[in-house]
Amino acid sequence: MAARKKRKHDTSASDVEMDMTPMIDIVFQMVMFFVIVSDFSQKDIAKLTLPWSTVGVDDEGDDESRLIINITAPRLSDTKVKKGDENVYSKIMVRGKPYDFQSLQKFLELNGVQNPKYRETDPTKKGLSNRSLLIRCDGNQSFDYVKAILQICAQPDIAIYKVEIATAEQPKDKKKAPTN
Amino acid sequence: MDQEVKMDMTPMIDVTFQLLIFFIITMKFRTLEKKLNSYLPTDFGLNTSSAPVEENFITVKIRQKKASEDPRPIRERGSYYYVETEEIKGATEKEIFQKIYKRIKAFRDQNKDAKGKIDAGTGVPHYRVVSVLDLFHKSGFETITFVGLTVNKDISAGMKWWRKMRETLGDM
Numbered sequence: 165m166a167a168r169k170k171r172k173h174d175t176s177a178s179d180v181e182m183d184m185t186p187m188i189d190i191v192f193q194m195v196m197f198f199v200i201v202s203d204f205s206q207k208d209i210a211k212l213t214l215p216w217s218t219v220g221v222d223d224e225g226d227d228e229s230r231l232i233i234n235i236t237a238p239r240l241s242d243t244k245v246k247k248g249d250e251n252v253y254s255k256i257m258v259r260g261k262p263y264d265f266q267s268l269q270k271f272l273e274l275n276g277v278q279n280p281k282y283r284e285t286d287p288t289k290k291g292l293s294n295r296s297l298l299i300r301c302d303g304n305q306s307f308d309y310v311k312a313i314l315q316i317c318a319q320p321d322i323a324i325y326k327v328e329i330a331t332a333e334q335p336k337d338k339k340k341a342p343t344n
Numbered sequence: 345m346d347q348e349v350k351m352d353m354t355p356m357i358d359v360t361f362q363l364l365i366f367f368i369i370t371m372k373f374r375t376l377e378k379k380l381n382s383y384l385p386t387d388f389g390l391n392t393s394s395a396p397v398e399e400n401f402i403t404v405k406i407r408q409k410k411a412s413e414d415p416r417p418i419r420e421r422g423s424y425y426y427v428e429t430e431e432i433k434g435a436t437e438k439e440i441f442q443k444i445y446k447r448i449k450a451f452r453d454q455n456k457d458a459k460g461k462i463d464a465g466t467g468v469p470h471y472r473v474v475s476v477l478d479l480f481h482k483s484g485f486e487t488i489t490f491v492g493l494t495v496n497k498d499i500s501a502g503m504k505w506w507r508k509m510r511e512t513l514g515d516m
Contacts, residue, residue, distance in 0.1 A: 184353050191360050198367040215471035219481040220378030235470075240417035240514050254515045265506035266499055298379065303471030306419040307464045308509050310473075315492055318384050325384040330377055331474060 210234035210257050215303035217331035223298075229282070230296045231275060231324075233258055233268075235309045237302035254305060269316055276322035296326035380477060382488075402451045403428055403461040403491075404444060404476050406468045417514045418467035441475055449483040463491040466512055 212234065234257040256263045263271060277283055277293040284294045297317060301310050310329070317324040405426040414421040425432045425440050427447045434440035452458045460480040464473050480488045 188353070188356070188360075191357070191364075195360060195363050195367075198364065214377065215474035217378060217380055217474060217478045217481075219478055220380050223377045223379045237419075239420065241420055254510075254513075265502050269499060269502065301470045303469065303474070304419065305470050306466070306513050307468050307470050307473045308466060308513070310470060311464070311490060311492060312506070312509075314384065314490065327382050327384055328379040329382055329474065329477075330379050331478075333378055 208232045208234075208259060210236055210300065212236060212300055212302040213304065214300065214330055214332040216334040218334065220331040220333070223328075223330065227296055230298055231258070231272075232298045232300060233313060235299070235301040235305050237305035239304070254309070256309065265312065268313070272316055272322050272324065276317075276324050278321055291320070292323045292325055294326075295324055296328060297324050298328045298330055300330040380474070380481070382477075400455060400457050400459050401461050402448055402458060403463055404448070404480075405463040405465075406472055406476065407465040408467045419469050419513055421467070423468060423472055437472075437475075441479060444476065445479045445483065448479060448485070452483045452485060458485060460485040460488040461491060462488065466509070 209232065236255045236257065238252055238254065240252070256268060258268075258271065275282065275293075275295060277291060279293075282293050282295045284290070284292045299310055299313060301307075314327065316322060317327060403426075407424045407426075408418055409421045409424065411418075425444060427444055432440050432443050432447075434443060448460065462473060462476055462480075477488060
């Protein structure tokens with residue numbers, strides 16, 4: 165008798181309870197969305213130790229068409245990495261894909277002034293590409309790579325002149341300094 | 345009977361919000377970076393002829409130590425710094441950069457049209473070049489040029505140069 169009374173009481177309480185299922189569905193949809201979006205944005209940006217600058221301006225990253233070239237730098241004298249391991253070698257990465265001199269030149273030709281989508285409309289800047297290019301080079305990497313990229317960009321059939329070099333603010337913690 | 349299998353939703357919602365906050369914070373990562381705008385000259389393309397000697401230029405030259413002086417791979421070795429032809433010496437890199445800054449600042453203060461030139465040899469680490477570039481910016485230079493090497497437009501020659509550079513750097 166007592167049990168039946170209790171059940172009756174509970175049934176009336178559950179009538180006013182909310183159904184959580186749609187909310188959880190939506191929250192998980194949002195989580196999935198953020199997982200996918202954050203994965204995409206990280207592909208552009210390789211993990212590097214950027215060099216310091218005192219006069220660098222904040223990078224807003226608001227130019228959607230900007231190209232980002234990453235140059236990684238494994239420590240060549242590091243005994244922990246075995247020779248023959250592909251991680252030993254420096255890589256030029258654009259959107260998570262490795263490039264060499266030849267493929268980078270072809271990639272920039274497709275994305276430079278020869279592509280009608282990326283031409284400056286201003287008549288005083290005729291023959292130039294309106295695309296900007298961010299070079300993110302590891303502080304310990306050789307400058308030769310950056311020099312080569314600058315020279316590829318300056319070629320008249322590419323003509324990308326808006327070049328930016330990524331730097332970082334000097335950290336207070338001195339251990340993080342890019343140094344040999 | 346239905347009421348006995350009901351789940352407590354609170355921990356799940358807690359975890360979900362933790363995840364949301366985590367992803368929002370990691371997405372903000374890229375705005376923390378800085379950049380140096382270094383627009384290339386637009387009046388001429390790749391200038392393969394040697395640059396004419398101008399009085400307005402002050403050159404900072406950086407060269408890597410030789411293998412006999414430092415056995416490490418080339419880009420992990422120390423560097424020699426020169427302003428014009430004079431070697432700049434110091435106990436630490438910071439001291440050297442301060443001396444270079446004084447020299448180029450004095451040159452700039454005397455000459456408002458002064459232009460900077462950075463001559464970085466093979467294997468010089470990027471951060472040293474950026475530090476010198478930073479010093480030029482700080483002293484008020486508007487035009488800074490890099491001494492280039494002649495990379496041939498011809499792709500096969502370019503690839504040959506590329507392989508040779510990577511071999512020199514020990515990057516192959």
